[in-house]
Amino acid sequence: MQKPSREIILYRVAMLLSVLIPGVVLLIALINFGFYPFGTKSLLIMDMDDCFIQYYEAMWQVLSGEVGFFFSWTKAMGSSNLAVSSYMLSPFNLIILLFGLENIQFGLFFLTIFKISLCGLTAFKCFSYIFNSESLKILFCSTSYALMTFNIVYSLSITWVDICILLPVIIWGAEKILRKETPYVFIFSLCLSIIISYYLSYMVCIFCALFIICRYLILTDKFDKSLFLRTVMKFFMFALISIGLASWILFPSIADLVSGKIANDNFISSQITNFSIFDYSVAFSPDAYTSITNIGMPALYCGVLTGVLCILFFTGNAGKSKSRILSIVLFFVFVFLILGRLYSDKIWRDYTQYRLAPPFWYLRNNNALFLYLFTSFSGFTLLIRQKKELISVKEKIITLCLFAFMLLSFYLTKLDIAWHWFVSPNWFPYRYSFTFQFLTVFTACNIFLKLKFEFKIKKPVKKGKRKSYNKGVKNFNAALMLVAFLLVCVDLHNNSIAMFRGLDAEFGYFDVTRHSNFRKENIPIIEYLDKKDNSFYRVEKTYKLTATDAIGLGYRGITNFTGTFSLELITFLREIGFKQHYTKSFYDGSTPLTDSLFSVKYILSKYKMPQEYNLIETSGEIYVYENPFVLPVGFLSKSEQQEVTDLSGGNYFEKQSLFLSNLTGDNKSYFKEIENIKKTSDERLVYSFTIKDTNPVYFSFVPRNDVPSVSEVSVFVNDTRIKANLPSSFNRANNHICYLGQFEPGDEVKIDFGASSKNYEFTGELIYYLDITELSQATEKLKSGSFYNISYFTSGLNAEVDADKNGVIFTSIPYDRGLKVKVDGIEKECDAMYDTFLSFEVDKGHHFIEISYSPPMLTIGIIVSSISAIVLLVYVFSVAYLSKLKLKNLQISST
Numbered sequence: 001m002q003k004p005s006r007e008i009i010l011y012r013v014a015m016l017l018s019v020l021i022p023g024v025v026l027l028i029a030l031i032n033f034g035f036y037p038f039g040t041k042s043l044l045i046m047d048m049d050d051c052f053i054q055y056y057e058a059m060w061q062v063l064s065g066e067v068g069f070f071f072s073w074t075k076a077m078g079s080s081n082l083a084v085s086s087y088m089l090s091p092f093n094l095i096i097l098l099f100g101l102e103n104i105q106f107g108l109f110f111l112t113i114f115k116i117s118l119c120g121l122t123a124f125k126c127f128s129y130i131f132n133s134e135s136l137k138i139l140f141c142s143t144s145y146a147l148m149t150f151n152i153v154y155s156l157s158i159t160w161v162d163i164c165i166l167l168p169v170i171i172w173g174a175e176k177i178l179r180k181e182t183p184y185v186f187i188f189s190l191c192l193s194i195i196i197s198y199y200l201s202y203m204v205c206i207f208c209a210l211f212i213i214c215r216y217l218i219l220t221d222k223f224d225k226s227l228f229l230r231t232v233m234k235f236f237m238f239a240l241i242s243i244g245l246a247s248w249i250l251f252p253s254i255a256d257l258v259s260g261k262i263a264n265d266n267f268i269s270s271q272i273t274n275f276s277i278f279d280y281s282v283a284f285s286p287d288a289y290t291s292i293t294n295i296g297m298p299a300l301y302c303g304v305l306t307g308v309l310c311i312l313f314f315t316g317n318a319g320k321s322k323s324r325i326l327s328i329v330l331f332f333v334f335v336f337l338i339l340g341r342l343y344s345d346k347i348w349r350d351y352t353q354y355r356l357a358p359p360f361w362y363l364r365n366n367n368a369l370f371l372y373l374f375t376s377f378s379g380f381t382l383l384i385r386q387k388k389e390l391i392s393v394k395e396k397i398i399t400l401c402l403f404a405f406m407l408l409s410f411y412l413t414k415l416d417i418a419w420h421w422f423v424s425p426n427w428f429p430y431r432y433s434f435t436f437q438f439l440t441v442f443t444a445c446n447i448f449l450k451l452k453f454e455f456k457i458k459k460p461v462k463k464g465k466r467k468s469y470n471k472g473v474k475n476f477n478a479a480l481m482l483v484a485f486l487l488v489c490v491d492l493h494n495n496s497i498a499m500f501r502g503l504d505a506e507f508g509y510f511d512v513t514r515h516s517n518f519r520k521e522n523i524p525i526i527e528y529l530d531k532k533d534n535s536f537y538r539v540e541k542t543y544k545l546t547a548t549d550a551i552g553l554g555y556r557g558i559t560n561f562t563g564t565f566s567l568e569l570i571t572f573l574r575e576i577g578f579k580q581h582y583t584k585s586f587y588d589g590s591t592p593l594t595d596s597l598f599s600v601k602y603i604l605s606k607y608k609m610p611q612e613y614n615l616i617e618t619s620g621e622i623y624v625y626e627n628p629f630v631l632p633v634g635f636l637s638k639s640e641q642q643e644v645t646d647l648s649g650g651n652y653f654e655k656q657s658l659f660l661s662n663l664t665g666d667n668k669s670y671f672k673e674i675e676n677i678k679k680t681s682d683e684r685l686v687y688s689f690t691i692k693d694t695n696p697v698y699f700s701f702v703p704r705n706d707v708p709s710v711s712e713v714s715v716f717v718n719d720t721r722i723k724a725n726l727p728s729s730f731n732r733a734n735n736h737i738c739y740l741g742q743f744e745p746g747d748e749v750k751i752d753f754g755a756s757s758k759n760y761e762f763t764g765e766l767i768y769y770l771d772i773t774e775l776s777q778a779t780e781k782l783k784s785g786s787f788y789n790i791s792y793f794t795s796g797l798n799a800e801v802d803a804d805k806n807g808v809i810f811t812s813i814p815y816d817r818g819l820k821v822k823v824d825g826i827e828k829e830c831d832a833m834y835d836t837f838l839s840f841e842v843d844k845g846h847h848f849i850e851i852s853y854s855p856p857m858l859t860i861g862i863i864v865s866s867i868s869a870i871v872l873l874v875y876v877f878s879v880a881y882l883s884k885l886k887l888k889n890l891q892i893s894s895t
Helices: 006-033 047-063 082-088 091-098 101-130 138-146 149-157 160-178 184-196 198-219 225-245 247-259 277-284 304-315 321-342 345-353 358-385 393-411 413-418 433-448 463-506 512-532 549-553 567-575 592-597 652-664 772-783 858-894
Strands: 538-541 600-605 614-619 622-626 634-636 671-673 684-690 697-703 738-741 748-756 762-770 788-793 796-803 807-814 819-823 826-828 831-833 837-842 845-853
Touching (some): 006 138, 047 549, 082 184, 101 138, 101 433, 101 512, 138 463, 149 160, 184 198, 198 247, 198 393, 393 413, 393 433, 512 549, 512 622, 634 796, 652 671, 652 762
Antiparallel strands (some): 614 622, 634 807
C-alpha cells in the first residue's frame, strides 16, 4: 500500500488545524470571559435566551412524537410549527442531542465552538481549491473568516452561523462549475442552505450571483456575450434545481411568512443613508463594538491582517518605479486614514458608552495600534520587494466594483432594504454583512498567497555550510510566519472578547442557573398535570422566563414568540387587552372570561388569583389553580347571527364583554365599570373608590403618547404593593388589563401609582369588576353545545358535539389555511371568526368532528422537489452516458 506523500500529509494537517485553531482561540476567549462551564455566565442572551434554547428543547419533543413537525399545540394556541422545526433541520444541530436536556447549556457552549470552527474548515477547502494552493498560509485567512465579527456577535442566533459554514462551500461549488467540473457541490450546498435558513439564503443567492459574475469576468480573457449568457443560464438552472429540491420546506415556510411576519414587516425607512460616511471606518476597527441594533454599525471586521492585505490588493503594483511609488503613497494614505479615524473621539464614546474602564480602553487601543502598525509596516516591506505584477488591473477593477456595491449597500438605505425583503429591518440590521466579510477574506487570501516572504541574507556562504545555511533560513522564515500567525490569533481573540463585552454591557448574559432552575421549578408541575388530566386543555402562567416557555416546557399555552406567527391572532389579543410586543404575544391581560373562552384550565401563579379559581396544588412559590368556568376548545355559538359583531371601538373591558356576548347571544356587559372614582391628589397619581361586592377588580390606565412613560411601575393598593402582572412601563404599546384584587363590600380602596401627575398623565382611567355570576351562567350555557370525548394528536383533534340547532362552531384554535375540518367524515368549509379563530357551520344533531392540519403549499412543494430530483437524476445519468460514450469514441479512434 502506497504511503501518502509529504504534501498530502501537510494538507491534511492543515485541514485539521483549520478547525482546531479557531476552536482553541474561541475557547480561550470564552474561558477568559467567564462563560459556563468555566464561569457563571451562560451564552443565553437576547434571541438565544428568548427562543433558540427553547427551540432546541423542542427537538426532543418532536423526536419523541409529542409534538408534530409541521404543527404544534404548544405554539400560539396551536399553529404551524415550521418556525421551530426549521431550526432542527441543520445537521450541525444534531450534535446538541448528545448532551441531553439536562446539559443543554453545555451543549450550546460546545455547539457554538463547533460551528464557528467548521467555518474555518470550509473556508480552507474553498480557498485551497480556488487558488490551487495547499499552502499553510491559507490558515491565516480561514481562521480570520471563522472568527470574523459576524460569527461572534451573532452567536446569539447560532443557526445563522450555519450559513457562514455553507457560504464557502457554495462558492467552491460555483468555481467548479466555472471550471467546467461537476455542479453537485453547488447544488447540494445551496439546497441545504435554503432548507436550514431560507431567510439568510435569500441574501446568499444575491451575493453569489454578484460574486460568480465577477469571477467569470476575471477568469475570462476575452468577453464573449453568448458564452456569458450560456454560463448565466447554466447557473440559473442549477440554482433552480437547488431551490426545487428544497421546495418541500421552502413553500410552506413562505406561506407562513406571508400570513404573519412579512405581512407585519411593512415599514420602509425614508432615510437616504443609514449612517454618516465619516463613521464607516468604525465598522473596520478592531475591538469596536457599537451595537447589533439599528443604532449600530455593520459587523465588518475580520482581522487587522485581512484589512491590510485588502489595501495591498488594490494599491500594490510592482511595475514601473512611478507606479510603485504611487502605490506606496496610496497604501500609507489608507492606513493613516483608518488609524486617524480609529482613535478619534467617536471610538472613545463607543467604548465609554459600554462602561469600559479607561485603563482597559487604553491597553486595548494600544494593542490594536501595535497590530496595525506592525502589519502595515510588514505590508509596506512586502510591497517594495515584489518583482512582478501580482494582481492584474482588470481583476482589481472588477473586485473594486463588487466591494463598492457591497459598501454602498450598507450605506444607502434603499439598497440596504433590498437585502431585507424590501422592508426596513426592525432589528439586527446588516444581516448580510457575513457576505462582505467573506469577500474581504477571499481578497486578502488572493494577494497573501502571491506574496513572497523568504528573507535571505546576502553574504558569501562556504560550500560545505550551504545546506545548514538554507536550513537556518527556512527555520527563520517558519518562525517568522508562526509569530505572525500568533499575532493574528491574539488580534481575533481580543476582538472576540470586546464583542462579548459589548453585548454583555448592552443586553447582559444571564447567569447559567437561571434557565436550569426555571425548568426544575416548572417541569414537575407540568408532569403532574399531564398525569392528573389527560383531556385537552391549555395551561398558562402569571410569571414567565421568556415568551417561548410553552414551547420549551411542552405545555399548550397562549404566550408565544416565533419567527412565523399569526398576525391576526396577536392583533386580536392586543385588541382585547393582552400584552403584545411586535411578534411576541403574552398571557398578561387575561381574565377569567378569556381563560374560559380560550380553554385555559390550569393557571400557575406566584400570587393569589381570584378566589373563584380552585387552588389544587402548591409547589414551592408556585400556586396551581383550576379554572371552574373553562370551556372546551370548541363549542356551538348561541348567537342567532351568522356573523358576529365586530370588536372595533370601545375599551378592553367592553371588547371582552362583547366577545362573550357574541357567542352567547345575550346582550350583557360582563365587565362593569366602578363608579365614583376620585382622584385624591393633585400632585400624585392616587385614586380611591368604594367596593360594592366581592367580584375581582381590574384596571387599565392609558397614558398619553407625548408624555414619557415611567420606566419602573409600582402600584400600591391601600399602601400594599400588588404582585399581579404589571407593565414594565405604562405606554400605549405596553398597556394591558391588570388584576387589582378582590375586596369586601364597603371597603375603601386607594390606588397609588407612585408617580407625579406633572410628569405622567393618563387619557383613560378604567377600573372595572367582572360579574362572576353572569360569567358562570354564560359558560354553562355554552357548555351545552360544546365538544366532548376529545382526543388530540400532534396535528389535530377528534371530538363529538351535540348541536341543539343549526349554527356555527367556534374554536379557540387560530385560523390557518392549512386547517381542515370534517363533520361526520365530510369536509366542511372553514371560516375565521373575528378574522382570527377557526369556525365552521354544523346542522342540528349529533356529529363527529375531525380537525387536522396540513401545511399550505406542502403538496405543491413536494411535487416541485420530486420533479427537481428527477431532473437532477436525468442530468447525472446523461452526463455519465455522454462521458462513457466520449471515452468509447476515444478508444475507437486510438485503435
